[in-house]
Amino acid sequence: MEQAEIKVSPAKRSERRNRLARREALNGYAFFSPWLFGFLVFTAGPVLYSLYLSFTSYDTLSSPKWIGIMNYKVLLTQDATFWKSLYNTLYYVVFSVPLGLIIGVLLAMLMNQKVPGIRFFRTVFYLPSVVSGVAVALLWMWLLDPSFGLINTTLAKFGIQGPGWLTDVDWSKPSLILMSLWGVGGSMIIYLAGLQGIPRDLYEASRVDGAGAVRQFWRITLPLLTPTIFYNLIMGLLGGFQVFLQSFVMTNGGPVDSTLFYALYLYNKAFKSSQMGYASAMAWILLVLTLICTLIVLRTSKKWVYYEGAENK
Template identity: 55%
Template sequence: MLENTFTERKNTFRENKVVWKNRRTGIMFILPWLIGFAIFSIYPIITSFYYSFTEYNILKPPQWIGLGNYIQLLNDDPLFWKSLYNTLYYAVFSLPLGMVVSLVLAMLLNTKIKGLAIYRTIFYMPTIVPAVASSILWMWLLDPQMGIINAALSYIGIKGPAWLVDPAWAKPALILMSLWGVGGSMVIYLAGLQDVPEELYESAELDGATWWPKIWHITLPMISPTIFFNLIMGLIGSFQYFTQAYIMTGGGPMDSTLFYSLHLFNNAFRYYHMGYASAMAWILFIIILAATLLVFKTSARWVYYGGTNQ
């Protein structure tokens, strides 16, 4: 009896030793990533939070001012509200439009037609074009005098707007440009569409369903997790819209394209108000977090997993 107990303990000790050895090996493999994550992610986040309560311009040590940056943002900075409005305007119009266009393209490219791989490649290619190159291209396309878009409109008797130099058309121009990059979302939708069982469509056809009831009652519910994913990613990306506005308009004309991230960038790297920019970054984080949580809260009503509402 004692011998059996001793043998069991000995085996348990050996097993624990092997488990610890494997665990230690795993930790050693991920240690470089953990160190990099701590240095380049966790430390900047903590530092940014501290700087948001200070007056800091890089050249001098930070001085603690408490909630001064946040109070100034909310009460004394008209560009803060202007940039927030521009960002919300862009998100409200570009996100639904981009989701609809990418979904329609994915449904069209999910059919069995000749040369399907070529069409998929063509629609996806703009996604891999660098943002700077695509911005310069669209500056040419949207040129009010020499641009192809206004030239095409003139052929059908429509005088094209001034686009990027007109405050009323600058944001719509950037929203139009955003459709250029829907190929990434299109591919994700396409993957979701290919997972929809064909048997559901066949059963619906036997019951006399036409194309729209099949889309509404089968396609959309079955790919609702994919729609949910693209919605979250698109929402976050819309609130962080920066590169195209920075290159194409610089926030103009008349601050009509001064998006929140661009205003934050100007304060941080043009005016060197690092503490002020840090406060802006944390406000943006709170806004994105609140919007994301709201979408998550509503997802239980319309997102389906495995045919059941979660």
């Protein structure tokens, strides 16, 4: 005898689905909660607290004292060193970021060639980007030493007197910009991935139409590489505005504050002068400046970033 078919009403089916959905949601929140707790306690909480401290006078030894916008007023109208550090940082960003983008693309083009041993050269160019920052700073202090550094010693063999790289006001910032190219292998790998993602049939079709290597670069390679350039540009801007380690280890802001970058000045105010409220105000100004520059790049990207298969609106 066949068993009788059990019929379930639509209301019960809907209730069962809702119960399963609630159970899945609870499981999801349970797995998500450790990250959320860490974010609120270790990221969002300190960020909001620093915003509060930026309106206070706080030396870490006594309770914060509310002073309103006085920290911002002093920074923007009375602190000449603040503007000097901002100028140094902008100088570094304006020159190091485009230079890093250009060198990274050129290296990626070279490393994209199909020649014997290319994997070895890719590894060689990438390895410097994974070396510890302090170790790199110490290495470049030796390379740039005006008396016995490798660079000036090599120049002397050709009868050229090298400058005082880190001791000359006119050469200190260019020296650190030159040093920044040491880690260009990291962006080179990203560009290389972008280059290898470009369809080969586009190059074959262009060769049939008589396009040479230069025309292929400007008409195919560069447009299709713009999403990768856009990513590295954003990351370069974020890193450039936060430049700190080089000047901290190699020059301590000298000579004559020529390498006193914004982050180093903020560090000095916070941990050497114990002006945490003042340093918090500096941090929020840096956040706003970085956000403005990033938004400008995002807004203008619609005019120069090309996504294959999508139309720029």
